[in-house]
Amino acid sequence: MSDKSTIEWTDATWNPVTGCTKVSPGCKHCYAETFAERWRGVAGHPYEQGFDLKLWPERLGAPRAWKAPRMIFVNSMSDLFHEHVPDEFIERVFRVMTAASQHTFQVLTKRADRLANWHARHSDFWFVRNIWLGVSVEDRRFGLSRIPVLGALRASVRFLSIEPLLEDLGSLSLEEVDWVIVGGESGPGARPMRAEWAISIRDQCQEAGVPFFFKQWGGVRKKRHGRLLDGRTWDEMPLVKERASRDSARAFEPRARPP
Numbered sequence: 297m298s299d300k301s302t303i304e305w306t307d308a309t310w311n312p313v314t315g316c317t318k319v320s321p322g323c324k325h326c327y328a329e330t331f332a333e334r335w336r337g338v339a340g341h342p343y344e345q346g347f348d349l350k351l352w353p354e355r356l357g358a359p360r361a362w363k364a365p366r367m368i369f370v371n372s373m374s375d376l377f378h379e380h381v382p383d384e385f386i387e388r389v390f391r392v393m394t395a396a397s398q399h400t401f402q403v404l405t406k407r408a409d410r411l412a413n414w415h416a417r418h419s420d421f422w423f424v425r426n427i428w429l430g431v432s433v434e435d436r437r438f439g440l441s442r443i444p445v446l447g448a449l450r451a452s453v454r455f456l457s458i459e460p461l462l463e464d465l466g467s468l469s470l471e472e473v474d475w476v477i478v479g480g481e482s483g484p485g486a487r488p489m490r491a492e493w494a495i496s497i498r499d500q501c502q503e504a505g506v507p508f509f510f511k512q513w514g515g516v517r518k519k520r521h522g523r524l525l526d527g528r529t530w531d532e533m534p535l536v537k538e539r540a541s542r543d544s545a546r547a548f549e550p551r552a553r554p555p
Contacts, residue, residue: 299362304511304523304531305477306402307366312356312389313374313381314342315349319406322434322460325485328373349380356388359396370403377407377414386414390421397426400536404430404457408442415449422450425536428475430455435462447472453534458497459511461489465497470504475534480514480521489514494525507532 299308315332318324329347336346359368370376370393376386393401405411408431421427429451433439439458446454453474458465460481470476478497480489494510501508510530513521523529 299366301369301372303369303372305367305509305533306369308362308368309372310355310359310368310401311371311373312352312392313349313371313376313378313385314352315345315347316374316378317349320434320438321462322406322432322439325460325481325483325487327483330483332373349374349378351381351385353385353388356392359392359399359401362396362399365398365400367400367402370401375405375407376403377405377410379407379410383414387418390418390424390427393427394421394424400426400428402428402430402455404432404455406432406442408445412445412449415451419450423452425452427451428453428455428534430457430475432456433458433465434460436465440465440468443469443473452536455534460487460514461493461497462487464490464493468497468500470500470506473504473506475507475509475532476501477509477511479511480518482512482514482516482518484516486515486518491525498525498530507534509533 301307301309316328332343332347335341335343338344370389376389411429415421429446429449431442431446433442433456443456447469454472455475455477456473457477459477459479461478476497478494481487498508508530509532510523510525512518512523515521
């Protein structure tokens with residue numbers, strides 16, 4: 297947990313839960329697991345338990361203490377919708393986010409079905425302006441099915457984190473998506489990302505009028521490969537729009553396509 301972050305699309309990280317288990321190919325070289333397991337068995341260290349799942353209720357108040365508004369990535373070291381995180385604890389996290397309205401919270405999960413089931417039963421958190429909901433997409437088999445689940449959520453911003461991008465995803469359904477992040481895998485054993493895969497997604501975003509953020513090429517030494525795509529950086533961010541109704545996930549003005 298840090299009030300600053302080197303992740304390009306956020307300002308800070310907040311981890312009221314740490315640890316996770318693998319659910320799909322995007323998890324194979326999990327950076328969070330690699331980091332946490334370095335400290336397994338070190339008495340008194342926050343990751344003494346390695347990457348085993350752990351709830352941290354004592355961390356729930358942290359965002360309220362950060363006075364300056366910032367973008368906060370929730371659970372960069374876990375998945376809030378892991379099957380072993382109790383519904384009641386998830387609700388506590390959402391209540392903190394709602395109360396800390398000076399910040400914008402980015403909630404990202406690979407467990408889209410649990411997110412959808414939980415969210416449907418908690419109408420207090422529909423269309424909360426400062427809570428963005430996203431799903432990870434890495435390939436066709438596991439990732440693409442998460443997109444329509446996301447699209448049905450009653451959220452102020454719905455986003456895709458397509459990282460690591462492991463193959464050509466083909467045609468994407470972006471009608472109910474407000475933001476797309478794309479990035480290659482980094483670190484030891486990083487699987488390569490082809491330029492045409494990323495460019496295809498960028499082009500589809502431009503056609504649909506969806507902001508596009510290119511995070512990195514990745515690789516073993518990701519800084520060497522940088523962040524340029526087609527000769528420039530892509531740091532587009534979504535504009536938060538007020539949804540016209542709390543009763544429909546589709547009740548908002550359609551986006552115009554770029555000229």
